[in-house]
Amino acid sequence: MNLILSAKNLSRICSYATVSVLFFTVPTVYADWQLNMREGVTEISRAIYDLHMVIFWICVAIAIIVFGVMLYSVIYHRKSRGAKAHNFHENLYVEIAWTVIPMVILIGMAVPATGTLIKMYDARESDLDIQVTGYQWKWRYQYLESGVDFFSSLTTPQEQIVGDAEKTENYLLEVDNPMVIPVGLKVRFLITANDVIHSWWVPDFAVKKDAIPGFINESWTIVEEPGIYRGQCAELCGKDHGFMPIVVEVKSKADFDIWVSEQLLAQAEKAKSAEKRWNLDELMVLGEEVYTKSCAACHQASGEGIPGVFPALKGSLIVQGDPAAHINLVLNGKPGTAMQAFIDQLSATELAAVITYERNAWGDSLGDIISPSQIAKMKQ
Amino acid sequence: MSTGTEQLVESELDTQEAHAHHGPAKGISRWFLTTNHKDIGSMYLWFSLVMFMTGGCMALLIRAELFQPGLQFLEPAFFNQMTTMHGLIMVFGAVMPAFVGLANWMIPMMIGAPDMALPRLNNWSFWILPFAFSIMLMTLFMEGGGPNFGWTFYAPLSTTFAPPSVTYFIFAVHMMGISSIMGAINVIVTILNMRPPGMIMMKLPLFVWTWLITAFLLILVMPVLAGVVTMMLMDIHFGTSFFNAAGGGDPVLFQHIFWFFGHPEVYIMILPAFGIVSEIIPTFARKKLFGYSSMVYATSSIAFLSFIVWAHHMFTVGIPLMGELFFMFATMLIAVPTGVKVFNWVATMFRGSMTFETPMLFAIAFVVLFSIGGFSGLMLAIAPADFQYHDTYFVVAHFHYVLVPGSIFSIMAGVYYWLPKWTGNYYDEKMGRLHFWLSFVGINITFFPMHFVGLAGMPRRVPDYALQFADFNAVSSVGAFLFGFSQLLFIYNVVCCIRKRNQATDRVWEGAHGLEWSVPSPAPYHTFTKPPKVD
Numbered sequence A: 001m002n003l004i005l006s007a008k009n010l011s012r013i014c015s016y017a018t019v020s021v022l023f024f025t026v027p028t029v030y031a032d033w034q035l036n037m038r039e040g041v042t043e044i045s046r047a048i049y050d051l052h053m054v055i056f057w058i059c060v061a062i063a064i065i066v067f068g069v070m071l072y073s074v075i076y077h078r079k080s081r082g083a084k085a086h087n088f089h090e091n092l093y094v095e096i097a098w099t100v101i102p103m104v105i106l107i108g109m110a111v112p113a114t115g116t117l118i119k120m121y122d123a124r125e126s127d128l129d130i131q132v133t134g135y136q137w138k139w140r141y142q143y144l145e146s147g148v149d150f151f152s153s154l155t156t157p158q159e160q161i162v163g164d165a166e167k168t169e170n171y172l173l174e175v176d177n178p179m180v181i182p183v184g185l186k187v188r189f190l191i192t193a194n195d196v197i198h199s200w201w202v203p204d205f206a207v208k209k210d211a212i213p214g215f216i217n218e219s220w221t222i223v224e225e226p227g228i229y230r231g232q233c234a235e236l237c238g239k240d241h242g243f244m245p246i247v248v249e250v251k252s253k254a255d256f257d258i259w260v261s262e263q264l265l266a267q268a269e270k271a272k273s274a275e276k277r278w279n280l281d282e283l284m285v286l287g288e289e290v291y292t293k294s295c296a297a298c299h300q301a302s303g304e305g306i307p308g309v310f311p312a313l314k315g316s317l318i319v320q321g322d323p324a325a326h327i328n329l330v331l332n333g334k335p336g337t338a339m340q341a342f343i344d345q346l347s348a349t350e351l352a353a354v355i356t357y358e359r360n361a362w363g364d365s366l367g368d369i370i371s372p373s374q375i376a377k378m379k380q
Numbered sequence B: 001m002s003t004g005t006e007q008l009v010e011s012e013l014d015t016q017e018a019h020a021h022h023g024p025a026k027g028i029s030r031w032f033l034t035t036n037h038k039d040i041g042s043m044y045l046w047f048s049l050v051m052f053m054t055g056g057c058m059a060l061l062i063r064a065e066l067f068q069p070g071l072q073f074l075e076p077a078f079f080n081q082m083t084t085m086h087g088l089i090m091v092f093g094a095v096m097p098a099f100v101g102l103a104n105w106m107i108p109m110m111i112g113a114p115d116m117a118l119p120r121l122n123n124w125s126f127w128i129l130p131f132a133f134s135i136m137l138m139t140l141f142m143e144g145g146g147p148n149f150g151w152t153f154y155a156p157l158s159t160t161f162a163p164p165s166v167t168y169f170i171f172a173v174h175m176m177g178i179s180s181i182m183g184a185i186n187v188i189v190t191i192l193n194m195r196p197p198g199m200i201m202m203k204l205p206l207f208v209w210t211w212l213i214t215a216f217l218l219i220l221v222m223p224v225l226a227g228v229v230t231m232m233l234m235d236i237h238f239g240t241s242f243f244n245a246a247g248g249g250d251p252v253l254f255q256h257i258f259w260f261f262g263h264p265e266v267y268i269m270i271l272p273a274f275g276i277v278s279e280i281i282p283t284f285a286r287k288k289l290f291g292y293s294s295m296v297y298a299t300s301s302i303a304f305l306s307f308i309v310w311a312h313h314m315f316t317v318g319i320p321l322m323g324e325l326f327f328m329f330a331t332m333l334i335a336v337p338t339g340v341k342v343f344n345w346v347a348t349m350f351r352g353s354m355t356f357e358t359p360m361l362f363a364i365a366f367v368v369l370f371s372i373g374g375f376s377g378l379m380l381a382i383a384p385a386d387f388q389y390h391d392t393y394f395v396v397a398h399f400h401y402v403l404v405p406g407s408i409f410s411i412m413a414g415v416y417y418w419l420p421k422w423t424g425n426y427y428d429e430k431m432g433r434l435h436f437w438l439s440f441v442g443i444n445i446t447f448f449p450m451h452f453v454g455l456a457g458m459p460r461r462v463p464d465y466a467l468q469f470a471d472f473n474a475v476s477s478v479g480a481f482l483f484g485f486s487q488l489l490f491i492y493n494v495v496c497c498i499r500k501r502n503q504a505t506d507r508v509w510e511g512a513h514g515l516e517w518s519v520p521s522p523a524p525y526h527t528f529t530k531p532p533k534v535d
């Protein structure tokens, strides 16, 4: 315990020392030259930070000794200084010492590491359960107790990414719908995936768990300070792996409860919008919006896809053909391919709009309307 | 190739070649048909150099894209193909063939054997490689692009969700595997059977020892790699579901099999490096290697431990607590024999009489920078901390420190060390040192900042990143270009050394010991046709 406490102070000295030593020549903004791991805002993240610092300083100490001896020899035992080679090439005691001492250090390190690991694995007795599902390339958050259920995807506009617009502060770390959790309560994450393997990582919580199709992994956190925390997918999951961030908003319990009831209300509202009558123009406008957000990553804004990987929708026989087959494909996806089921991802209205859009965009206008109410029926 | 045309006059130089009946065949067929270990070694080395430059160009493309946040040069889809190809080419095309090339050249000469034990197999092992890599590179031009799932090719991204070219990738991996296995068999048979009387095992030079152990690792794990890609093939084309959860399969099984191959693989890429450095340091310290037998035991225990640590690459996949603990302890344990090696090298230098020719500079840099990679490895071994490190640039920094200033530096050290023996000429020492210093500075500028961005939270394998990572990434990219372009000096130096006359002595280095230095420089086409006397 003592070791860990002192490690904390040392770490502060370390970061100052390193910054000044390494970068005194470079004009810098310190914030941008972050050197070390974040301490984070949970008990676990701090325990991990301490382990990290302890092992770091152990390595530094060993390095100083080993490199020190080496440097000494390089300076003093060089031929140009007239050094004569001595003739020793074995010493049992020295060799035993430098086998046993590292062993003892490592055992000393393994003990606190084991303790932390055991704590991390204890996901019992949670106050709130959220199922986290990775999709290519977005996250789905389902609150198991309240039934709140939504997708969360990147909002950074394409213009910023390709350099046509100034990049803003949270470039690539901003989403439309952040996960919201209450402060001070034990939240358990049940992590899985729909297509390939992803990994859900929020550095400030020290939660990183792979999201694997067919498996449900557990992880948990108790966040101590309200705030907005950002992370990213940490397992290569295809083309847009770099573009599926995670944002978690931590609120007080009261605010969290308000948020839940608002979400439930909005969900009901959305379902109702299917009852309204929509005309072609309205559907096309909404459809383009949905298409850009949900489909363009693969099928491209132009509808031309990426040859060999994602088929073109422009001129596609399915898009031009029988509406029932088209609707079925978009709702249920095609198992065993990257074409995922959108039935749970989009509302009936959005589905109708995007299907209508596909049938009428890119010059091959069929003029037919897929009505939201038709989809709403199929959804049930 | 490095033995060039001077081979034609070699019979005059070669005292051992009384019956002087076969020099190399003439013309291009020499290279296709050769069964000579020196020719084959040269071909391996040239091949590896070409692959090193190819993979290096890909790395520079990656670093160019990452110089600034935003997408500038590469589409994300192509970026992923570049990272994947870069990794595959460097591991299977640059590092491994270079070590096999050095083994071919040096093992027979070091143990006093006339050639490798199975010369025709040797020819075949090499000639598979250009075809394997042509197939691999061809995939980049296929519809849907080349492999884009990382060099670790985790299923189902590499099966259900892969581009159609994955089938060619699997075929290429099979071919490389066959080549490696045959190469390894050859090394083992040569070392065990071709030693002259008196060359007992505990007298073998360390390069030979480390290669013997590496060869056993290869034979044990390459079939596992072949197995896992075959399972992928079955999943993709024959309707099985080994790795497909929807069909009752298990994507995590893939990772277990892959890393059962993959971890020993990383030692395949470093044990021969240990051997090379253990040859070079004593030569330039003019002092016997400290702790020869503990080096042999340390290498053997590293090889053994490398089979029981694979899941340290999988700490975040959700293996049970007990598994997690086991793999953490085992991984930490591997640091002990690794430490012993480093201590031995330092003790060899201690109280020596050192000079700092290019091979020695590379060898010393190897010890320091490989140790830094070992330290970050030790940090990664702490399972709870790995939850923060895993799949970030911290891991990228770690394995580049062990692979670039580790394996690659050792290869360069070896090439500079033995080049005068191969060509009969000294390389340009000044240029060699310049190459070393530029590489040394370049490497550290490139990879050291990766520790920082990794700790700050930058994931690996991303074509674009958040703004707070911008500064260090710019620094890294500058370093990468510096390192990349300095390699042209190396090539220039090697080519000059082959062509120019700056006659090397037979012993080449003042402090050199061992059978390979007892033959003339350049080494004649056939050496040790009569077994040497070993005392």
Ligand code: HEM
Residues within 6 Å of the ligand: B152, B266, B267, B269, B270, B312, B313, B331, B332, B334, B335, B338, B373, B374, B375, B376, B377, B378, B380, B381, B386, B389, B390, B391, B395, B398, B399, B402, B403, B406, B407
């Ligand atoms: C002291 C000895 C070493 C230890 C304790 C060690 C430990 C580790 C650990 C725990 C990881 C997994 C990191 C993660 O993905 O979270 C790792 C990754 C890696 N290590 Fe090491 N390592 C050591 C030496 C080496 C050597 C000698 C090499 C090769 C020459 C090497 C090459 C690699 C590579 C290539 C990876 C990354 C694989 C990937 O995910 O793509 N390591 N190491």
Ligand SMILES: [Cu+2]
Residues within 6 Å of the ligand: A197, A198, A199, A233, A234, A235, A236, A237, A238, A240, A241, A242, A244
């Ligand atoms: Cu991802």
Ligand SMILES: [Cu+2]
Residues within 6 Å of the ligand: B262, B263, B266, B309, B310, B312, B313
């Ligand atoms: Cu490993």
